[in-house]
Amino acid sequence: GAGVSQSPSNKVTEKGKDVELRCDPISGHTALYWYRQSLGQGLEFLIYFQGNSAPDKSGLPSDRFSAERTGGSVSTLTIQRTQQEDSAVYLCASSTTVAKNIQYFGAGTRLSVL
Amino acid sequence: KNQVEQSPQSLIILEGKNCTLQCNYTVSPFSNLRWYKQDTGRGPVSLTIMTFSENTKSNGRYTATLDADTKQSSLHITASQLSDSASYICVVSGDTGRRALTFGSGTRLQVQP
Numbered sequence: 001g002a003g004v005s006q007s008p009s010n011k012v013t014e015k016g017k018d019v020e021l022r023c024d025p026i027s028g029h030t031a032l033y034w035y036r037q038s039l040g041q042g043l044e045f046l047i048y049f050q051g052n053s054a055p056d057k058s059g060l061p062s063d064r065f066s067a068e069r070t071g072g073s074v075s076t077l078t079i080q081r082t083q084q085e086d087s088a089v090y091l092c093a094s095s096t097t098v099a100k101n102i103q104y105f106g107a108g109t110r111l112s113v114l
Numbered sequence: 115k116n117q118v119e120q121s122p123q124s125l126i127i128l129e130g131k132n133c134t135l136q137c138n139y140t141v142s143p144f145s146n147l148r149w150y151k152q153d154t155g156r157g158p159v160s161l162t163i164m165t166f167s168e169n170t171k172s173n174g175r176y177t178a179t180l181d182a183d184t185k186q187s188s189l190h191i192t193a194s195q196l197s198d199s200a201s202y203i204c205v206v207s208g209d210t211g212r213r214a215l216t217f218g219s220g221t222r223l224q225v226q227p
Contacts, residue, residue, distance in 0.1 A: 004157070042118070042203070042217040043158075091157055102148075103215075105157030 002026075004106035006092050012112045013082055021077040021109045025094030033095075033103060034067055034077050038088045046090075049075060082113045116141040118206050118218035126224045131194055135221045137187040137204030145207040149178050149189050152201045152220070161189070161202075194225045 005024040013019050025032050034046040045059040049069045060066070064082075069075040079086055089110050093103035118139045127133050139147070146165045150158035162171045162178040164187070170179045175192045191198055204218040 040219065042219040045215070093157070102160060102163065105150075105159070107155065107157050110155075 004092055004094055004104055006090075006106035006109050008109055009107060010110045010112075012114065014114055015084060016081055018078065018080045019082055019111065021079075021090050021092075021111070023075045023077070023092030023094075023106060025073065025075070025092070026104055027073075029094035029096055029104075030072070031095045031103075032069055032075050033093045034075070035091045035093065036061075036088045037091055037108070043091065046077070079111075082111075084113050087111055087113045116206070116208060116216045118204055118216050120202075120204050120218040120221050122221060123219070124222040124224070126226060127194055129194060129196055129225050129227050133191050133194060133223065135189045135191075135202050135204075135223070137189070137218055139185050139187070139204070139206045139216070139218075141185075141206040141208045141216050143208055144182060144185075147178075147180055147187050147207070148205045149176070149187075150203040150205060152203055154200070158203055191223075196225050196227060199223060199225045 004026055007022045011019055030051045032049040035043040036046055037043050047060055047067045048056040064080045067075060067077045089108040091105055091108045093105045095103045121136045146163055148163040149161045151161050152158040161173050161176050164171050164180045166182050177190045180187045189202055201220040201222050203220040206216045
């Protein structure tokens with residue numbers, strides 16, 4: 001596709017359930033980022049993938065959060081045993097190179113944990 | 115600690131009027147500053163990006179300024195339109211590293227007819 005695609009656009013889940021969020025970056029973009037945006041807050045960095053390098057997971061808030069990127073393209077963010085404080089919009093972005101760092105964002109997945 | 119502060123938090127203006135949004139940062143070292151527009155329910159979209167040597171950049175009715183000495187930036191919107199209603203996010207890059215971006219909380223702009 002022409003842009004970064006995220007699915008689902010909305011996800012409602014019960015506390016304690018696991019959820020998977022998907023990001024399909026722009027074709028050819030080697031860098032992929034996950035961010036979390038809570039209501040009225042700035043974007044919070046979660047995890048970064050660059051090519052075949054080990055991902056930078058330093059932004060993940062707890063070990064309930066994990067992400068993988070298969071084949072250097074599609075990425076999945078998994079949240080296990082969801083908590084109400086996990087409710088937020090999860091944004092994915094991709095870019096061509098780290099040096100330029102011009103990121104193109106998807107529309108996000110709005111997660112609501114009841 | 116690297117921080118980006120934006121003001122005002124929210125702003126309401128009438129269609130056709132101009133407005134200016136402010137961004138102050140304490141990110142160091144500094145690489146570049148960009149403004150993003152985020153429509154409700156959408157991801158942020160880049161409006162402008164400025165490096166240390168640039169003090170102004172325009173994108174249509176949007177004009178961004180940068181004063182690297184005082185670490186301040188502004189986004190001026192001319193002849194506002196209803197479609198300008200969105201959140202405007204200031205983002206500062208400290209270096210070319212992978213986690214270098216520091217995001218402001220944004221200014222929520224509402225343009226009324």
